[in-house]
């Protein structure tokens with residue numbers, strides 16, 4: 001199997017406030033530095049590209065992401081739809097789709113097959129969900145993957161909890177959604193929403209009966225500046241490196257002037273563990 005170049009996933013938070021400050025150079029923000037260094041096959045933005053879902057905010061985010069000069073796959077977050085009634089219900093995703101054409105994108109190559117799911121529910125402010133017909137479609141969409149492609153599902157609302165303070169609930173029917181995506185063939189499930197990095201492999205939280213495929217569930221930290229009341233939350237992103245037998249997840253955090261690699265975790269692909277010790 002050919003080695004996949006690493007896709008990069010990041011949740012972009014309050015990107016618009018950054019883009020509205022023309023004096024701030026891109027290099028000071030830093031994401032392009034890592035893009036240049038890793039040359040990822042794909043950049044993934046797991047939602048909340050804007051603050052209030054305004055057209056100008058979404059356009060700024062789109063301009064920034066497309067300026068990275070790599071393929072980008074973006075899904076909407078709960079902040080990417082109009083904040084006020086009636087637009088919130090009558091044209092919830094129009095602004096997002098004007099920038100990104102669809103709220104459920106697909107990226108497919110010989111090495112990667114990535115599908116985005118729209119977990120935003122306009123009648124809810126924070127919580128999200130995936131309907132059964134979306135899960136059925138996800139199964140079909142993953143079936144379209146090229147034979148050796150690594151399969152990634154992206155949605156905004158998280159499937160595993162935050163390591164630190166957060167009252168945000170995971171995606172509705174979390175167990176059902178997770179089990180469905182695993183059964184559909186996902187190798188890696190990405191989310192955002194809680195602005196904190198969390199990564200786990202199913203064998204770390206699910207009893208093994210033997211022979212289960214490894215599936216990694218990941219939440220990206222927020223890339224944008226946290227809101228004032230959220231001082232103390234890290235800014236960062238994940239870099240995923242995919243090889244034939246393993247997947248490595250690196251967490252980079254922004255340290256005012258440069259990126260710090262603060263965590264590196266490696267997980268097995270397929271059905272075998274990274275290593276085993278005889279009893």
Ligand SMILES: [Fe+2]
Nearest residue numbers: 048077078193
């Ligand atoms: Fe969110």
